[in-house]
Amino acid sequence: MLKIGNLSKSFGGLKAVSNLNIDIKDGELIGLIGPNGAGKTTVFNLITGVYEPTEGEILFRERKIDGLKPYQVTHRGIARTFQNIRLFADLNVIDNVKIAYHQHAKYSSLGAILRLPSYFKGEAEMEKKALELLKVFRLEGKAREVAKNLPYGEQRRLEIARALAAEPKLLLLDEPAAGMNPQETHELMELIRWIRDTFKLTILLIEHDMSLVMGVCERIYVLDYGTIIAQGGPDEIKSNPKVIEAYLGEEAI
Amino acid sequence: MHSITELLQQLVYGLSLGSIYALIALGYTMVYGIVKLINFAHGDVMMVGAYMGWIAITVFHFPFFPAILFAMIVAAIAGIIIERTAYKPLRNATRIAALITAIGVSLFLEYGGMLVVGAQMRTYPNVFPETMYNIGGIIFKFGDIVMLVTALVLMLLLHFTVQYTKIGKAMRASSFDMEAALLMGVNVNTTISATFAIGSALAAAAGVLYGIYFNSIDPLMGITPGLKAFVAAVLGGIGIIPGAMVGGLVLGITESLVSGFGASTWRDAVAFLILILVLIIKPSGLFGKNLREKV
């Protein structure tokens, strides 16, 4: 599904990601962890075309995606959420979702201007799909509410719903549980597993909450100073001395 | 253009004009550096300065230097008033709201000025003797030399103020990182007011020089040089003081050369063309660094 080879990214003198290799198979649920500033978000930004790699390549379903614009990457089938929530804050919940359906819209600007039948059909279909998706995330009751007025946990869920509306094959979640209480985190864990199975997705998620990562991920990559220092199943990772050191080292500061 | 002498002559004209642009551009750049606002009204502050100089010379019969000083002081006060009443309440508003306000202030000064002094042009008094120096076929007017020297002295003065005085250091700190400056005990409000005062004073000086250079003033005189000075500021890299000086001179010289080539009706278009090319090719200007939003 996703194959990252020798990927590097420097910002000026700082090497945020260096010589990264990641290989993800169809249907896997993978965790990407590491201390603050390890370069995790940068990896997401590289995959989604926000940044161009300094070196290396990214293959998605056997095709090169590095060098594409972010929206093109999304069209290829990768959608993401953001660490610092980036909803369309002043729009209502359902419009947030509909915008992500835009690439699948079945009518043209001209169809919209002339209000051709294709417009009405397309809009009705989008409305239906959006509502179904909101139902999955228990947000259908808030469809007409303005996104920024939702509680934090619901904003996080809405961001995932929105990403799913793009109908991706690979979903990237950047700290989806950040700011959630243990109860919400637990529910989110269930939800993530459930959407992976229902939507037949591959998921790569960044998370600081170890219980979530260990509980839900089948395989984990550990990033420190831009390089992978360990990978494997949750139990392997837990007992890996390098990982312990990286995390303890951080705590010691 | 027929000869090297003519070319050099155009360069000399361009230098005078350019130094005026540079003086105005400095105000744009300083204000932008600190509050990230394109102060559209800056050209009109220059107009206010030009009128103050005109009043000082024709009504109070001041000689050149006291007149320019008078204009600078009045404009500095005007600058502070504008900042405090119109811009300060919007410091945390969107940049678009601030920009629209600046457009409003600009229109207010232009047409308010028209109500006060009338729409007609006024002839600027001749403050300098008509002496000319001919050096190798190139003509230097006495007035042009005084203007150039005045502009240079003011720029040097500004440079020393910004580099070595307390307020200058506060200005640099605030423009680098306003919040950090605040934490370090810089009085940001005073610093911003000082920036507007200094910028406006320089614009007023430019206004007096502009009036002398073109012999006439009117309430809308600030618009075109204001826009062009902005071009100069962008050209040099907005927020960068030496950039504004270089940008102003480059623009003045370019304009003189375009006029020299007999295309004077296109002169203004050239300035805007430069603006757009700079914005598209290197928005950070000749001396600026590119910055990107972090995701």
Place this chain on the structure above:
Amino acid sequence: MKRVSILNRKNALTLFLVIVMYAVIQGLIVTDILPPLYTSTLIQVCVYVILAASLNLINGITGQFSIGHAGFMAIGAYLAGIVSVKFHGPLFLSLLVGGIVAAVAGFIVGLPTLRLRGDYLAIATLGLGQIVMIIFQNIDYFGGAAGMQVGRHINWSWAFWVTIISLVVIHNFVNSTHGRACISVRENEIAAEAMGVNTTKYKVLAFTLGAFFAGVAGGIYSNYMYFIQPTTFNFLTSFNILVMVVLGGLGSMTGSILGALIMTVLNVALSGIPSLRMVITALLLIIMMLFRPSGLMGTKEFNLNFLEKKGERNVA
């Protein structure tokens, strides 16, 4: 599921009100009750309604910041004028050519400049508007700085219906997935791009469409005004349009219409005292930004939804 169709109560009522408005005014004109000055004002209202609505598409809906709209108006005015005067073309063609050439200009200009953000884009569009003006000043074919004689080829009926059609087109575009794509650019460009919206495409599309209608408005203007001059389309005109949009509320189409109406009437009423008029405009702008920066309407729309039964409500 909701029934969404063009034949709903709201659309029927809107159409009815529009026809009544037209009929009343047309009646007053035909019976010579309405003095010519008022007719001229009404046509100016039409011109500025189109200009404000089209600028709102760029600045309010798509969140870009163009302040050179008069440049596109000028292109439309001059080319429509040429079609009317030099080629004796029909009015419809005149307006269409004006709009299309303005749109082409908008596309060419938009492609490189729309990468710029906020105030940089503002200043670039301002510069472009001035360049357009200077170009017309320098081309003798268009009458140069002295201006161009156009004559009068349009009446109230044409102006009114062209305005209505323009508004319907803009409204239909905005209220569609393509309009939502534009709004997503305004709301959060990075997120929009990540959700698969080609932000550059929609910025350029909105800019081109906006330029097209500015061109059409310019065409109405020149076909009515007998005579046009490059300086008519200077940046003060651009600012004037901007004031209308901001006054009405960036992002609100009905707001733009309201803003255009208020400002045009104010401008005509105060045309005897031009300086004072501009001072009032200026103060209005400053006070607006200080006390109600979201304008009269914010991003909301005035609509007839409240007249409908619950559950039949259209999805905006």
